[in-house]
Amino acid sequence: MRKTALGLARYPMVLATVAVGLLGGVLEISGQSDGARWLISGFAVLIALLQARRMIKDLRAGTYGIDLLAITAIGSTVAVGEYWAALVVCLMLSGGEALEDYAAGRARRELTGLLENAPHTAHRLQTGGGPEDVPVEAVEVGDRLLVRPFEVVPVDGVLLSAAATFDESSLTGESLPVERTRGEELLSGAVNGGEAIEVRAAANASESQYQRIIALVREAQESKAPFVRLADRVAVPFTLGALALAAGAWAVSGDPSRAAEVLVVATPCPLIIAAPVAFMAGMSRAASNGIIVKSSGTLEQLARVKTAAFDKTGTLTHGRPQVTEVHAVGIGPDQMLALAAGIEQYSSHPLAAAVVAAARGKTTGVPRAQDVTEVPANGVRGVVAGRAVVVGSGRFITAETGERTEAPPAGASGVHVAVDGAYAGCIALADELRLETRATMASLRRAGIVSTVMLTGDGEQVARHIAQQAGIDDVRADLLPQDKVSAVQAAQPRPVMMVGDGVNDAPVLAVADVGVAMGARGSSAASESADVVVTVDDLSRSARAVQIGRRTMRIAWQAIWLGVGMSVGLMILAAAGLLPAILGAWLQEVVDLACIGWALLAMRPSQAEQAESARMDQELRAAREDARKKLEKSA
Numbered sequence: 204m205r206k207t208a209l210g211l212a213r214y215p216m217v218l219a220t221v222a223v224g225l226l227g228g229v230l231e232i233s234g235q236s237d238g239a240r241w242l243i244s245g246f247a248v249l250i251a252l253l254q255a256r257r258m259i260k261d262l263r264a265g266t267y268g269i270d271l272l273a274i275t276a277i278g279s280t281v282a283v284g285e286y287w288a289a290l291v292v293c294l295m296l297s298g299g300e301a302l303e304d305y306a307a308g309r310a311r312r313e314l315t316g317l318l319e320n321a322p323h324t325a326h327r328l329q330t331g332g333g334p335e336d337v338p339v340e341a342v343e344v345g346d347r348l349l350v351r352p353f354e355v356v357p358v359d360g361v362l363l364s365a366a367a368t369f370d371e372s373s374l375t376g377e378s379l380p381v382e383r384t385r386g387e388e389l390l391s392g393a394v395n396g397g398e399a400i401e402v403r404a405a406a407n408a409s410e411s412q413y414q415r416i417i418a419l420v421r422e423a424q425e426s427k428a429p430f431v432r433l434a435d436r437v438a439v440p441f442t443l444g445a446l447a448l449a450a451g452a453w454a455v456s457g458d459p460s461r462a463a464e465v466l467v468v469a470t471p472c473p474l475i476i477a478a479p480v481a482f483m484a485g486m487s488r489a490a491s492n493g494i495i496v497k498s499s500g501t502l503e504q505l506a507r508v509k510t511a512a513f514d515k516t517g518t519l520t521h522g523r524p525q526v527t528e529v530h531a532v533g534i535g536p537d538q539m540l541a542l543a544a545g546i547e548q549y550s551s552h553p554l555a556a557a558v559v560a561a562a563r564g565k566t567t568g569v570p571r572a573q574d575v576t577e578v579p580a581n582g583v584r585g586v587v588a589g590r591a592v593v594v595g596s597g598r599f600i601t602a603e604t605g606e607r608t609e610a611p612p613a614g615a616s617g618v619h620v621a622v623d624g625a626y627a628g629c630i631a632l633a634d635e636l637r638l639e640t641r642a643t644m645a646s647l648r649r650a651g652i653v654s655t656v657m658l659t660g661d662g663e664q665v666a667r668h669i670a671q672q673a674g675i676d677d678v679r680a681d682l683l684p685q686d687k688v689s690a691v692q693a694a695q696p697r698p699v700m701m702v703g704d705g706v707n708d709a710p711v712l713a714v715a716d717v718g719v720a721m722g723a724r725g726s727s728a729a730s731e732s733a734d735v736v737v738t739v740d741d742l743s744r745s746a747r748a749v750q751i752g753r754r755t756m757r758i759a760w761q762a763i764w765l766g767v768g769m770s771v772g773l774m775i776l777a778a779a780g781l782l783p784a785i786l787g788a789w790l791q792e793v794v795d796l797a798c799i800g801w802a803l804l805a806m807r808p809s810q811a812e813q814a815e816s817a818r819m820d821q822e823l824r825a826a827r828e829d830a831r832k833k834l835e836k837s838a
Contacts, residue, residue: 216250216297224290244281247289251277254296272442272469279449279463280784288467291788295795321413322391325357326350328401339408346404356393359411360402361386368396392416415730416495416738441767445469445774452778461780468773468787468794476795477762477802484805485755493739494748501734504717505752509696511652511745512711514687514703515659515666518721518742519673520634522704524554526561527615527635531628539627541567543620545587546594549575554618554632555583558594561630593621600626614668636672638830639743642822644674646746646815650753653696658687658711687711702745719745743819750812758805766798 223246230239251274258271273296280289325342326334326349334349339357342348347363350356356369368380371393380396383389389402392413408414445466452461482499489496496502516522529536544562547555548569562569572592575585582595593600597608600619606626611617615633619626644655656677657670666680679690688711691701698716701708712718713732720733721742730736737744773790776782782790808816 214297217294220246220250220290220294220297224294227287227290240284240286243286243290247277247281247286247293250293250296272445272466275446275449276463276466276469279459279466283460283463283784285460285463285784288463288784288788291785291792292467295788295792322355322357339414342404342408344404344407348402348404349399350395350402351399352395352397354395355413356389356391356395356402357411358391358404358408358414359406360389360391360404362389363401363403367398367400370394370396412738416736437763442469448774448778456780458780460784461778464777464780464782464784464787465774467784468770468777468782468791477766477798478759480799481755481759481762481802481805484758484803485751488755488806488808489748489751492744492747492751493737493741494744494751495736495738496748496752497734497736501717502752502755504698504734505700505749506756508652508698508700508717508749508752510654510656510694510699511647511749512656512658512691512694512699512701512715513675514701514708514711515657515661515669516634517704518702519640519657519669519675520636522634524557524616524632524634526557526630527633528612528631529561529628530609530631532626534622534627536628537565537567539620539622540565540630541570542587542590542592542622542627543594543618543630545570545572546575546583546585546592547618548572549585550577550583550594552583554616557632558618558630591623594618614665614672636669637742638826639741639819639823640673641826642819643743643746645822646743646819647749649815650746650749652749654694656690656694658682658690658701684708684710688714691715700745700749702742719748743823746819747816750808750815754809754812755805758802762798762802765801766794769794769797 223243227239227243230236230242254274254277258274273292276292277289280286280292322339324336325339325346327337327342328334328347328349342358348357348360362383362385364385366382366384368382369389371381371390381393388405390413391408391411449462449465449469452465453459455461479499482502485502486496486499489502496505513519526540529540531539540558540562544559547558549572559569570587572585572587575583577583578595578599581599582593584591584593586592593603595618597610597617597619600606600608600621604621604624604626608617608619608626609629611629611631612633615631618630618632620628620630647655654677655675656679657666657673657675658679659666660682661680663678663680666678670678679686682690687708691699691711691714700717700719701711701715702719702721703712704721708720709732712720712734715734717735718733719735719737720730721737721740735748737748770791773782773787773794777784777787
């Protein structure tokens with residue numbers, strides 16, 4: 204009850220209007236109709252003067268609104284003696300702000316929830332002492348922090364306790380608890396489980412994941428869509444048409460009350476309120492799906508996107524090479540992999556870590572090596588379990604053994620192995636396609652995307668192999684960052700959406716009509732230059748962003764035309780003398796509520812989106828099953 208009272212106190216004009224209405228009702232009941240008329244009429248004129256003052260201020264700022272129609276509606280109803288209708292218009296005006304605030308609050312609840320959950324303090328552990336509460340901004344890299352049960356991890360860090368359980372739903376959308384063990388990375392924003400833990404800070408607050416999301420959310424909340432400004436401008440012809448109809452009704456009937464009855468139902472509130480509410484609802488829904496849309500205008504662009512361009516490494520693929528196949532000659536595959544890993548654990552080559560990781564997953568493990576020598580740009584030699592092992596490029600192994608090496612599979616890189624002077628086989632490594640990539644491309648096409656393009660600095664052969672697996676139409680390989688910019692600028696049809704994650708993607712994300720950054724583990728530079736940031740490691744969210752943008756635009760237009768249509772219908776009835784002013788004033792409130800309620804539908808997926816989501820889930824399950832069978836076959 205107290206909360207409701209405090210809420211009403213934010214809107215004194217609503218309270219004043221209700222109070223005047225109650226007092227006027229008492230006067231009417233007691234037989235003092237003249238007193239009620241003068242009280243209510245005087246209050247209505249005061250409201251009209253305040254609105255006129257506000258209208259002039261808005262016009263000077265270049266903003267159009269409902270003020271002119273509202274002022275004329277109040278003035279005309281007072282002039283013809285319909286003072287109770289004038290009071291209802293006053294209630295509509297004063298309550299409109301409260302209604303819009305309520306609707307916007309419903310629409311932005313996901314965004315607001317992120318802000319409310321932001322950590323403000325941290326418990327820093329002092330050397331030889333207990334915890335000290337400090338502002339989260341004061342935490343420095345290397346600080347030991349105490350995170351109590353059910354508290355939010357304040358900054359990105361590393362778990363020092365043996366094990367812990369976290370709720371990461373605000374970051375990843377995953378509703379199930381996540382288990383972490385000592386040494387694993389923790390993202391700020393994760394909620395600790397039921398036991399206190401110790402964490403070592405790995406980043407300060409401004410560079411931590413959750414705080415970056417918070418900054419994006421604040422930027423999103425402050426934006427205003429061009430579509431909303433368009434709706435403001437559409438209010439002008441609507442206003443002129445309503446005034447013309449009111450004047451015509453008066454002229455034809457000879458009754459000035461007809462003009463008042465028309466003007467009472469002729470407010471373009473739906474036109475002005477519906478669009479912002481729909482856009483805020485769409486942005487909120489996107490946030491709940493791990494998609495931060497920085498400006499509501501971006502939703503417009505997402506709704507119109509025709510071409511989708513993608514970086515390859517880290518976007519279409521996982522961004523880390525993995526062993527996909529082991530082909531051995533003369534010895535067992537696991538034995539050859541173990542011998543190669545024994546040497547590769549001492550190598551600095553980017554593919555070496557993948558070979559070692561694959562061997563550790565086998566029962567043989569990684570043996571020790573001796574007398575290891577690395578030959579730059581060629582490979583590594585050494586002795587493992589008394590056997591001479593050489594690992595490296597095909598050219599290097601051929602020079603060592605005099606034997607020809609076999610070519611790796613299409614789209615893969617090959618690490619060749621020689622044992623005791625004889626060619627022993629090839630280990631194929633590839634940066635594998637994300638499981639969701641192919642389903643994402645199919646979903647984008649069903650959403651209306653005409654063309655998909657891959658832009659990558661990788662070689663032509665590898666790029667085309669990945670594009671064929673992903674189902675991408677066009678491939679541009681061997682590109683420098685400036686080449687990607689030129690490709691996006693020249694791409695047709697437009698608008699163009701570019702999806703990427705690395706530092707070198709920042710320029711091309713900035714020049715695209717819609718730049719989408721895979722921000723879960725991606726570059727902060729890419730996130731800053733993008734229009735949309737996907738906070739979970741899931742490429743399919745790019746397709747969902749397009750779907751949300753299109754539904755938001757569709758709902759916004761529907762809400763606007765619903766309001767306009769209902770208002771025009773009521774105006775025609777009023778012009779024909781079939782709608783008394785007092786009833787018309789209340790029906791206009793119904794129109795406003797209907798439009799706002801319709802605009803809030805942007806918070807929910809349509810049936811078509813639900814069907815698309817189910818279809819993507821089915822395609823992902825099939826992709827996982829194929830990957831499992833492939834893994835079993837290679838094992």
